[in-house]
Amino acid sequence: MTRLFAVALLAAVTLLAQRPQGASGPARGGARGGNGGVGPYDKQVVDAAAADLGRTLYAAECVDCHGPTAHGSDKGANLVRSDVVLKDRFGSQLGPFLKKGHPLQSKKSSADLTSDQVVNLSHFLKQRVDDALKRSPTGINKVTGDAAAGKAYFNGEGKCATCHALTEGTPRTLFAISAKYPDSVNLQQALLFPGGGGRGGGRGGGGRGAAGGAPSPNAVTITITPPDGPAVTGDIVQLDDFDVQVRDADGKVTHFTRTPALKIVKHDPLAAHHEMLDHLKSSDIHNLVVYLETVK
Amino acid sequence: MIRLSALLTTALALSLAGAALYAQKGPLAESWPTYNGDLSGRRFSTLTKINDKNVGSLTQAWSFRIESGDPGGNNPSGTPLMVDGVLYISTQDHAFAIDAHTGKQIWHYTWQSKGARHFSNRGMGIFGNFVYFETPDCNLVALNKKDGTLRWAKTIADIDQMYYCSVAPVVVGNHVISGVSGDDLDIAGYIEAHDPETGALQWRFYTVPQKKGDPGMDTWPNVDMASHGGGMTWQPITYDPDTSLIYVTTGNPQPVIANVNRKGDNLFTASVVAVHADTGKMAWWFQTSPHDTHDWDATQAPVLFDGTIAGQPRKLLAIAARNGHFFVLDRVTGKAYVHTEYVKTNWSLGYDAKGQPIPNPDMFPSIAGALVSPNQGGATNWYPPTFSPQTGLFYVSANHAFSVYYLYDDSDNPQGWGGNDRGGWSESMLEAIDYQTGKIKWSHPWEGGNNSGLLSTAGNLIFTGAPGSFLEALNAATGDALWHAKLQSAVRVPPSTWELDGNQYILVGAGDTLYAFTLAK
Numbered sequence: 001m002t003r004l005f006a007v008a009l010l011a012a013v014t015l016l017a018q019r020p021q022g023a024s025g026p027a028r029g030g031a032r033g034g035n036g037g038v039g040p041y042d043k044q045v046v047d048a049a050a051a052d053l054g055r056t057l058y059a060a061e062c063v064d065c066h067g068p069t070a071h072g073s074d075k076g077a078n079l080v081r082s083d084v085v086l087k088d089r090f091g092s093q094l095g096p097f098l099k100k101g102h103p104l105q106s107k108k109s110s111a112d113l114t115s116d117q118v119v120n121l122s123h124f125l126k127q128r129v130d131d132a133l134k135r136s137p138t139g140i141n142k143v144t145g146d147a148a149a150g151k152a153y154f155n156g157e158g159k160c161a162t163c164h165a166l167t168e169g170t171p172r173t174l175f176a177i178s179a180k181y182p183d184s185v186n187l188q189q190a191l192l193f194p195g196g197g198g199r200g201g202g203r204g205g206g207g208r209g210a211a212g213g214a215p216s217p218n219a220v221t222i223t224i225t226p227p228d229g230p231a232v233t234g235d236i237v238q239l240d241d242f243d244v245q246v247r248d249a250d251g252k253v254t255h256f257t258r259t260p261a262l263k264i265v266k267h268d269p270l271a272a273h274h275e276m277l278d279h280l281k282s283s284d285i286h287n288l289v290v291y292l293e294t295v296k
Numbered sequence: 297m298i299r300l301s302a303l304l305t306t307a308l309a310l311s312l313a314g315a316a317l318y319a320q321k322g323p324l325a326e327s328w329p330t331y332n333g334d335l336s337g338r339r340f341s342t343l344t345k346i347n348d349k350n351v352g353s354l355t356q357a358w359s360f361r362i363e364s365g366d367p368g369g370n371n372p373s374g375t376p377l378m379v380d381g382v383l384y385i386s387t388q389d390h391a392f393a394i395d396a397h398t399g400k401q402i403w404h405y406t407w408q409s410k411g412a413r414h415f416s417n418r419g420m421g422i423f424g425n426f427v428y429f430e431t432p433d434c435n436l437v438a439l440n441k442k443d444g445t446l447r448w449a450k451t452i453a454d455i456d457q458m459y460y461c462s463v464a465p466v467v468v469g470n471h472v473i474s475g476v477s478g479d480d481l482d483i484a485g486y487i488e489a490h491d492p493e494t495g496a497l498q499w500r501f502y503t504v505p506q507k508k509g510d511p512g513m514d515t516w517p518n519v520d521m522a523s524h525g526g527g528m529t530w531q532p533i534t535y536d537p538d539t540s541l542i543y544v545t546t547g548n549p550q551p552v553i554a555n556v557n558r559k560g561d562n563l564f565t566a567s568v569v570a571v572h573a574d575t576g577k578m579a580w581w582f583q584t585s586p587h588d589t590h591d592w593d594a595t596q597a598p599v600l601f602d603g604t605i606a607g608q609p610r611k612l613l614a615i616a617a618r619n620g621h622f623f624v625l626d627r628v629t630g631k632a633y634v635h636t637e638y639v640k641t642n643w644s645l646g647y648d649a650k651g652q653p654i655p656n657p658d659m660f661p662s663i664a665g666a667l668v669s670p671n672q673g674g675a676t677n678w679y680p681p682t683f684s685p686q687t688g689l690f691y692v693s694a695n696h697a698f699s700v701y702y703l704y705d706d707s708d709n710p711q712g713w714g715g716n717d718r719g720g721w722s723e724s725m726l727e728a729i730d731y732q733t734g735k736i737k738w739s740h741p742w743e744g745g746n747n748s749g750l751l752s753t754a755g756n757l758i759f760t761g762a763p764g765s766f767l768e769a770l771n772a773a774t775g776d777a778l779w780h781a782k783l784q785s786a787v788r789v790p791p792s793t794w795e796l797d798g799n800q801y802i803l804v805g806a807g808d809t810l811y812a813f814t815l816a817k
Contacts (some may be wrong), residue, residue, distance in 0.1 A: 037412070037413040037414055037415070038412070038413050038454065038458050038460075038478075038480045038481075039411060039412065039455060039458055040411035040412065040455045040456060041409070041411035042411070042412050042434070043411070043456075050574075057332065065536070067709070069709075069711075070710075071617075071707075071711055072338070073707045078520065078709075078711075080480060080481070080711050081481070081520075081524055081711070083456070083457070084481035086456045086457055087456045103744060113628060129481070132710070132711035132712040133458070133480045133481060133712050133713075134713070135552075135553075135704070135712070135714075135715070135716045136716070137702070137704055137716075138705065140663060140703075140704065140706060141665065141671060141702050141703075141704070142663060142664065143664045143665065144664055145664070153475070160777055177624065185665065185718075186703070188664075188700065189700065189718060189719045190696070191744065192667060192700065192719065193719045193721050196710070197394070232739075234650060238764075239743045240762065240763065240764050240766065240780070241743075241762065241768065241777035241780065248473060257699045264690055272722075273721075274721055276697045277669070277721060278640060278669070280657060280667060282659075282662075282664075282665075282666050285665075285667055286664050286665075295444055
């Protein structure tokens with residue numbers, strides 16, 4: 001009974017682990033996102049076919065005590081943290097360890113495991129270690145909430161309806177938004193960080209990016225009013241503590257040196273979205289997402 | 297001839313002793329002998345030749361491009377040391393000595409790596425004739441300062457267990473203090489003290505309990521979780537010769553995001569810990585993030601200065617933590633005098649009796665996601681703050697940042713991370729905090745993301761990187777922008793300063809290049 005359940009769980013966990021890392025993953029990536037750089041250069045690269053054979057053997061001989069993900073149980077050690085496993089290369093540590101005599105589910109002698117079987121077990125256990133290092137979505141995330149409460153918040157306290165209609169064809173409509181974001185998590189991200197949340201976010205990210213890039217309907221524009229001249233409104237070409245350059249509707253770029261007398265006013269179409277981040281509660285966010293999923 | 301060289305050697309020895317002493321005490325001016333300049337972590341220089349009146353005429357004296365022959369070894373992030381006219385800087389697996397007058401390379405040392413995560417290297421330590429750095433594959437390496445030849449190397453952590461090493465060693469008395477990095481797999485943080493001459497291990501201090509009865513054990517469910525509980529030591533330590541205490545800041549607990557199997561406060565992760573320099577025994581602790589679930593380590597600089605609290609002179613330690621909270625502690629006892637937010641955050645429910653934030657369980661990572669501020673990058677991060685005794689202000693590069701934290705492993709025994717944050721929006725600013733009240737004296741907003749280390753000087757200046765790849769100087773009292781210079785990429789090596797041949801220099805690094813600025817003649 002226990003065994004069956006564990007094996008079923010093991011299969012499920014492995015399935016999850018094998019799922020391709022979705023494009024919906026965090027924007028981070030790079031050195032910290034993956035796990036390629038972890039551990040020594042001479043570390044064992046997992047052979048998936050051998051790991052599959054190892055999984056079968058593990059299910060038959062080890063899972064009861066070491067658990068479906070090899071994270072351990074009351075009856076056996078956590079193998080993902082085990083020095084025997086971490087220092088192993090193709091059975092170099094695991095082989096001698098099992099040779100000494102270790103309980104098996106079949107009650108057979110662990111010393112009789114063949115070297116091929118040990119190598120397969122090694123690949124399977126290394127695969128479990130790799131899994132533990134991952135920090136990417138596993139497919140379990142889903143936004144749940146109360147659609148009626150979301151509707152009330154949308155039209156009331158949230159003031160969403162002041163900018164977003166829910167009928168087809170209106171500006172900034174959120175009609176059928178779940179067709180654009182079928183995954184509730186992606187819809188939630190779009191709601192909180194419209195325009196892709198491109199600037200900032202994640203480890204070391206940050207900032208209200210200004211100059212450069214393709215013009216976006218949500219880009220911040222500015223109005224510059226010098227003490228002695230007419231105001232200029234347009235896209236930001238350069239904005240730092242000393243210089244401002246603005247491109248007006250005709251494409252003309254004007255350069256100003258910043259002084260206390262030079263007035264700069266920014267227009268951010270997403271200002272309301274940035275401000276709401278300081279007040280939104282998780283329950284309101286989840287309810288809004290669930291409500292918007294019903295608008296089609 | 298012989299006499300002359302003997303004389304020279306004596307002179308050198310004397311000036312060395314001066315430098316060593318200098319790192320321990322006294323004002324920072326003619327050299328920069330530790331990661332933070334001196335052992336206090338203040339990054340405040342008493343130099344005034346460059347000041348708020350003349351900073352506008354700073355010009356580039358020289359630049360130096362690092363060519364290590366290894367694509368991963370060209371970008372430093374630690375502040376170079378400057379002693380006796382020579383700069384010492386390290387990158388991953390490489391160390392360099394550079395003539396501070398000219399920016400010309402004197403020597404280059406290459407370490408043959410056995411692997412591990414190559415994430416960053418934060419710089420070097422110095423003692424007598426040796427310089428020290430850590431390699432990603434976790435060796436503490438001592439080089440002869442004169443020619444960059446290997447003196448000794450000691451393995452300080454096991455890369456099979458997924459450690460890597462990056463922190464700048466700091467020399468305190470006759471101890472080289474090293475730290476460890478890595479929060480991939482569940483492992484324990486520690487610092488070590490090594491003999492500067494021989495490399496022999498003197499002591500090791502674990503930041504999480506290793507066995508039954510160890511202090512802090514009651515804040516973990518069991519020994520297995522505690523002894524694999526994280527708390528990496530990837531921020532250079534600070535030291536007070538008067539208290540003989542080393543101040544260590546510790547990393548986040550493990551597993552990082554998923555946390556059902558580590559109920560409790562998880563001491564001494566995300567904490568400031570005071571450790572006796574000669575024994576490695578703990579004196580006191582203060583946890584900036586009890587039971588952290590957002591990767592908010594406390595590995596920000598613990599800055600030491602003397603000040604006045606409620607009319608009483610006090611020995612203080614200030615830290616602006618990654619989680620958005622600012623603390624001023626008594627560095628003798630660990631008692632908190634000030635606790636406050638330095639940016640608006642949304643994850644805590646006030647403070648406990650000790651002055652530590654109480655985490656709000658509604659903000660723990662979840663299957664449906666929790667909107668949390670700050671984001672994982674933090675309200676600040678590794679990049680060093682500065683404290684100016686002249687203005688009484690603590691300066692920090694800050695982010696008001698949001699992201700959504702998701703749980704990716706909802707089993708009852710997750711390992712490693714088990715979740716992450718996603719997306720976000722943030723705005724950056726330079727903040728000047730009154731240490732006595734924790735109130736923001738001024739806040740200088742940036743037009744873009746900014747994660748730069750800082751320098752303050754007695755010339756009433758703050759130097760910082762600024763968005764758009766600038767090095768910028770601000771008025772320390774008011775936050776007004778005074779000067780900037782465009783670099784090839786964003787500042788990564790925090791600005792530092794020293795005087796050489798009567799000229800004050802500002803040194804900064806961006807990408808693979810170091811830039812030295814001085815006043816135009």
